[in-house]
Amino acid sequence: MQRYSFLGLLGLLVFPAFADDVHTVMRESVANINGVTVSRVDRDPLQTFCSKPRAEAGDQAVVAELRAAAMASVMMPADGAFLGSWQSGAEIANNGRGLQYSDDPSAPNGGNCYACHQLDPREVAYGTIGPSLTRYGARGQSDVVLQYTWTKLWNTHAYNVCSHMPRFGAQGILTEQQLKDVMAYLLDPASPVNIPTTD
């Protein structure tokens, strides 16, 4: 489920009526399959702006607007509790399925954190696209840390516009409960992420 954050300020940017040539080509080059529709190649303003090399900074005024929109999109947990079960969080971090046309749409989505990050130091099969999160919980659990971490997971662009990390909350990839479980995997002192190796 995609959610779009629209800000009046973004009306300052001019987007051609039915997007541009590349969008049309993409629309015509893909087909619906197993419930994944061609509308997935339609981009929101953030995606359009961020369709550029990492090194290209882009218009800083637009960056500021997108950052503000991302921050505004964040929905804190309704009951104010940020931490779930680290055991469930571990499963979510290891699960790379969800939203591909080869996936069962009735199964829960995974976060696939290990694709890009190191987490539990005993796990050797980790990716390096993102920074290591080993011992993330050393930060403690102050309100600031809880809200910062939640915000990063919900919509990382609130802090880092054009990051390549998915918007797990804002794009509806993970449920609120799943996000709490991932929070626990990161922050619970009993989580293996925070327990040093013995060797």
Next chain:
Amino acid sequence: MQPHLIAAATLLAVLTGTASADDGMFDEYREMMGDDSPAVFVIDEGEEYWYETQGPKAASLEACDLGLGPGVVEGAYAGVPRFFEDAGRVMDIEARLQHCMIELQGRSAEEVNRKPYSLRGDMGTEMEALVAWLADQSAGMAVNPGQVTPEEQASYALGEEIFFYRAGPHDFSCATCHGQNDVRIRLQALANLTTHEGAAEAYTSWPAYRISQSVVRTMGWRMRDCMRQQRLPELIMGSDASVALQMFLAVKASGAEMAAPGLKR
């Protein structure tokens, strides 16, 4: 008599404690297999398909012009994507083969599109076999896609734009995984496809016999499967996006020697 048995071909999935990308191990495996890659069977099958009479016009593909003249197969794979006057568009190898199947053999677009790639349990498709054979006919030759006509140049520019196109629920572009040096997903090393070296490594080793799937997979298939993993819809074989992405890679890889069909996990 004591026969000495060398290991049969189960996939070597050795992960070392240092957890770097496993490519060193796999290179050893490739060397051990030498040119005993199962791709050799698929190459022979591709040659058979080329000469086989099919379709309402009861014709083979022998008169198919892949860019170097009708029936010229040696070096043809290395020269695509390129602009084809008779079709009025830039085509990659699969788009061009589909064109010949339709025009020369009279087969329907629906039929040639119905199942281009193997599904679970299949031992290969006609398209995979033809592409494997044609790639073998370009082995050792320099990658040399067309970049002369305005259409070819536009295809490259479009391919570059698509490479950086962020979309889908995960906001992934090709660049998310393939836009930097020295990163990996889990333990799978990722080539930086924006550089000549990375693009060359990728473009010259596809099509490839994929051990985990027991079939030859084409570059077009790989693009489609990347898009699946990006949570995007199904990439249509021979579509403008598929052609443009392959043009982008081929241009970046220009000059590198084709070494396909390769062997991959």
Next chain:
Amino acid sequence: MAGKIRIRAKAENGVTEVKALMRHPMETGLRKDQEGNPIPAEFIKEVTVSHNGTVVIQTYWGASVSANPFLGMRFNGGAAGDTVTVTWVDNTGATGNGETKIR
């Protein structure tokens, strides 16, 4: 498609090395296809390599050997021009065979 065997045999210093690549799906019987239908088991059970009519090895395989399997082996003896034969039998009773001359 199943049945083809590509064999190379080379003799050097009194030892012959044989490499045989076989075209076979080696289906375990445990997989399901895209529609969810089970794919029937179809795998090689026995491979025999012979030199000038004498068996030099008999191997017993099962479903754990991967598709399009490769067998490499060496035996003492053999000279250029001798015949090496490879035959297989699978669980359905189908067979494959091929032969080559030692180089």
